[in-house]
Amino acid sequence: MSKNSSTATGTSVSSRILLDAVTKHYPGQSKPAVDGITLEIPAGKIVMLVGPSGCGKTTTLKMINRLIEPTEGRITLGDEDVTNIDGDQLRRRMGYVIQAGGLFPHMTVAANIAIVPKMLGWSKEKIKNRVDELLELVSLEPAMYRDRYPRELSGGQQQRVGVARALAADPPVLLMDEPFGAVDPITRQRLQDELLRIQEEVQKTIVFVTHDFDEAVKLGDWIVVFSEGAHIVQYDTPERILNEPASSFVEDFIGAGAGLKQLTLNRVRDVELAEAVTGSPGEMAQDVLARVKEAGDGHAVILDENRRPLSWPSRRQLSRLETIPATPDAAIPLVTQGSTLSDALDTMLVSSAGAALVTDRRRSFVGVITVEVVMEAITRSRKASAMANDNDSPVGTNTGTIEVQGGTT
Amino acid sequence: MILWNYIVDRWDQIWFGSWQHFSLVVQSLILATVVAMVIAFLVYGSPKFSSVANGVSAVGLTIPSFALIGILIVPFGFGVTPSVIVVTFFAVLPILRNAVVGLQGVDRAVVESARGIGMGRIRTMLTIEFPLAWPIILTGVRISAQMVMGVAAVTAYALGPGLGGFIFSGLSRLGGANAIESVWVGVVGVIILALILDLLLVGLGRLTIPRGIRVKK
Secondary structure, three states: OOOHHHOOOOOOHHHOEEEEEEEEOOOOOOOOOEEEEEEEEOOOOEEEEEOOOOOOHHHHHHHHOOOOOOOEEEEEEOOEEOOOOOHHHHHHOEEEEEHHHHOOOOOOHHHHHHHHHHHOOOOHHHHHHHHHHHHHHOOOOHHHHOOOOHHHOOHHHHHHHHHHHHHOOOOOEEEEEOOOOOOOHHHHHHHHHHHHHHHHHHOOEEEEEEOOHHHHHHHOOEEEEEEHHHEEEEEEOHHHHHHOOOOHHHHHHHOOOHHHHHHHHOEHHHOOOEOOEEEOOOOEHHHHHHHHHHHOOOEEEEEOOOOOEEEOOEHHHHHHOOEOOOOOOOOOOEEEOOOEHHHHHHHHHHHOOOEEEEEOOOOOEEEEEEHHHHHHHHHHHHHHHHHOOOOOOOOEEEOOOOOOOOOOO | OHHHHHHHHOHHHHHHHHHHHHHHHHHHHHHHHHHHHHHHHHHOOOHHHHHHHHHHHHHHOOOOHHHHHHHHHHHHOOOHHHHHHHHHHHHHHHHHHHHHHHHHHOOHHHHHHHHHOOOOHHHHHHHHHHHHHHHHHHHHHHHHHHHHHHHHHHHHHHOOOOOHHHHHHHHHOOOOOOHHHHHHHHHHHHHHHHHHHHHHHHHHHHHHOOHHHHOOO
């Protein structure tokens, strides 16, 4: 049944997950680690589990694939009750990604990715094709990385391989346990963007544990905020959690600057970009400067033959030049259309330019984003999300079963 | 050159004894490695049993091999059986200790991710945990090999195979003809065999330690 869901669209109903009054009680502890949680994970969505450390979010995640066996309650995958089926079989149908990918250091990248398909008895030819396909999906050149060992890769690359391995047998569900916790902020930002891009393609049901609220807002379609004992404090969209926190606990957890966090919800491609005067290497600097003055701009964007930004000289810099050099300037503030406004703002602040250059997926220049545009977006999205009020929220409560509503896809 | 003549005269005997000695040690080592790995697998998860295993391997090493072989003659008689038992017993101890440490040293995150993608307990052990612990286990095997080379010589007391016979017969006739030569042949022969076996084990490491855990960043 759930095998059908792994084909084509992937958004089939069968990959919905339902935890029904699930409790985990460790022997010798007075309080349950997870206390009668009823949680619905809608198919094809990213649901973020956030909360302070020790709140039971990881335990909840591990009960979905039964790495931790629940003491009480039922777990349903699609229409199938998986509470009592063989745990290993169940786990082969769910991708699992942990910090640093959890790769096997004694196996090559290809062998790591091939593990689940091998256990499922795929043919060699099929596995080989699948490995290459997945490496391409996570933006690693197959010929270059296939035969490397995990220790020969950077943290970010290991993480990508971890994601590829989890997706290997095309499972309907992906469980991720603080996968990006161990990488530096810049790599993390890139991996997050990458995950969103992959999700656009594969449309899995993703359950993602994090303690980083910003990450939750950026990646989540839905966010579950937990307090101790895996008590659900709020289960809502990122917009609504930011605008209408259910309690002071959630407010505290969001922390200062909810307005700024709104920026994580918007992408550069959603806002209007400013145009810029462009030039190319070899041109007379005077000519470019004249165009800049005519347009009333402060800078000119120098592009190479593929329209990729090389440098971003100011009027003063232009006036000092004879011809435009072809040397690329590594320090220019660059963001992509897929970046969040928050990332864009970060980039601007770091470069102190008050603006950043925007490129598309092929790294060609598309426009300039300014601080004013970002500020405007904050105001706009606050208004919009306050008005939105949809009724098809998934179920999430503690203790006691709640009937599942019909239209939850 | 009495020693030289002694060696030349008894070359066949020496060669045969050396081969027997080597074969006894290698076979006992293989058996010991398997036994130690099985025990390690059973105990490494529990701190209590692990410390029991470590305690046994520490105490076990204090038992004089000469005494143990003497005791074993009673139930098993003379010959190969008590020899194999004694050599294997002593060989297990260092390997067991290293296997427990090695298995405990495997990154828990790696094991958890193996379980998390649906590998069973046994499969995880065979394909993930043992290969990753192997360099440390193999170090234990090398220590064992050096140690039981000497132990195997002692088993000649129970009329076991190997070079021990040269040492014992020499010592019992000390002062007589060729006595000292006989002891020399036994002792030097054991040292040479130990060096050869160690070289072979280093080679085995080259062949069996997965490249992925040898590579540097």
